[in-house]
Amino acid sequence: MSALAAGSPHLMGTYPAPPVRFVSGQGARLVDEAGKVYLDFLSGIAVTSLGHCHPSVVAALREQAGELWHVSNLFGNALAEPLASRLDRLVGDGEPAGGQVFFANSGAEANECAIKLARRAAGPGRHVVLSALNSFHGRTLATLHATGQPAKHAAFQPLPEGFEHVAFGDVDALESALDPSRVGALLLEPIQGEGGVVPAPPGYLAAAAALCEKRGILLAFDEIQTGLGRTGRWFGFQRAGVAPDIVTVAKALGNGMPIGACWAKAEVAQAFGPGDHGSTFGGQPLACSAATAVLDELLRIDAPARARQRGARLAAGLQALPAVAAVRGSGLLLGAVLAPGGPLASDVVAAALAGGLVVNAPVDGVIRFAPPLTISEEEIDEALEILTGAFG
Numbered sequence: 001m002s003a004l005a006a007g008s009p010h011l012m013g014t015y016p017a018p019p020v021r022f023v024s025g026q027g028a029r030l031v032d033e034a035g036k037v038y039l040d041f042l043s044g045i046a047v048t049s050l051g052h053c054h055p056s057v058v059a060a061l062r063e064q065a066g067e068l069w070h071v072s073n074l075f076g077n078a079l080a081e082p083l084a085s086r087l088d089r090l091v092g093d094g095e096p097a098g099g100q101v102f103f104a105n106s107g108a109e110a111n112e113c114a115i116k117l118a119r120r121a122a123g124p125g126r127h128v129v130l131s132a133l134n135s136f137h138g139r140t141l142a143t144l145h146a147t148g149q150p151a152k153h154a155a156f157q158p159l160p161e162g163f164e165h166v167a168f169g170d171v172d173a174l175e176s177a178l179d180p181s182r183v184g185a186l187l188l189e190p191i192q193g194e195g196g197v198v199p200a201p202p203g204y205l206a207a208a209a210a211l212c213e214k215r216g217i218l219l220a221f222d223e224i225q226t227g228l229g230r231t232g233r234w235f236g237f238q239r240a241g242v243a244p245d246i247v248t249v250a251k252a253l254g255n256g257m258p259i260g261a262c263w264a265k266a267e268v269a270q271a272f273g274p275g276d277h278g279s280t281f282g283g284q285p286l287a288c289s290a291a292t293a294v295l296d297e298l299l300r301i302d303a304p305a306r307a308r309q310r311g312a313r314l315a316a317g318l319q320a321l322p323a324v325a326a327v328r329g330s331g332l333l334l335g336a337v338l339a340p341g342g343p344l345a346s347d348v349v350a351a352a353l354a355g356g357l358v359v360n361a362p363v364d365g366v367i368r369f370a371p372p373l374t375i376s377e378e379e380i381d382e383a384l385e386i387l388t389g390a391f392g
Contacts (some may be wrong), residue, residue: 197335
């Protein structure tokens, strides 16, 4: 589709023409250019976990903007190291996990770092990264091939080699595919967000971890959508009680300020030397100031507990809707699976938007909900009322 077809003469047509244009936001509310107010239950796709324009994050950005925005990574800044230490403790569920962090600007870049690090650490010949069908890991050439959606690959062939896919949740298929002579790393999402909010089946992540440990294969978790409290734990992998070698995070880390991070165990991270990887803007002071304020606030409100409590209320309300056959996911990352023969998910999403509720349908038949972790019970009830009307 051309930019003109998408509705803009100046923007590339990589997205459909937007149904609405937002001009401001506060908390869980967005306002469009006509002044209409909406409840945001998508959060920029699990990004604004503290809601829009959170006062603490705004204050941190304003203060840092008057001090220092950017220096080359040839030099240090006062924020990156403490932020990395905070992330390491969250990976360790409150205790130091003994890892190191590379800062990037997005989730795709964090996954690029993970892929390069895995190949560097595994060594020559073990360059294959195994990931799951229906996964999503980014839109760079490498992360696109790691994404287990072949329909997205066709237009961009040939893609970088060294990526293979296996059915999500199938332990037998995973055991067959994890060939230690070729595979250097396994990359998984604890919940496949873009795949339709599909959680890993019980026991699957633990089985994957055991296989990787037995065969000397690195285990990497893409926590870009699931991380930082959204699933009811700081990271989705913690629900399975496993210890990964690599973890990637972005989205909620900056609450809208572009920042991503790749954490790895120190012995894995040491495979990188100077010049092996880099980013002009990665870890710059302005982004780190926002991320520091975000983590402060997520810790203050006990974000995982908030996600569990509010998520239970939202899930119960969704399950009570006649057109909803099932609710899957965890915490405040939920997918409402629509009953066969009922309304189309795309139609429900459009009707909800008209009624003042922002949600989306990542796949046919599923509506995704990822509201701010600061959402109130009253706002959940309001969203359910709008959604009831959207079903007709």
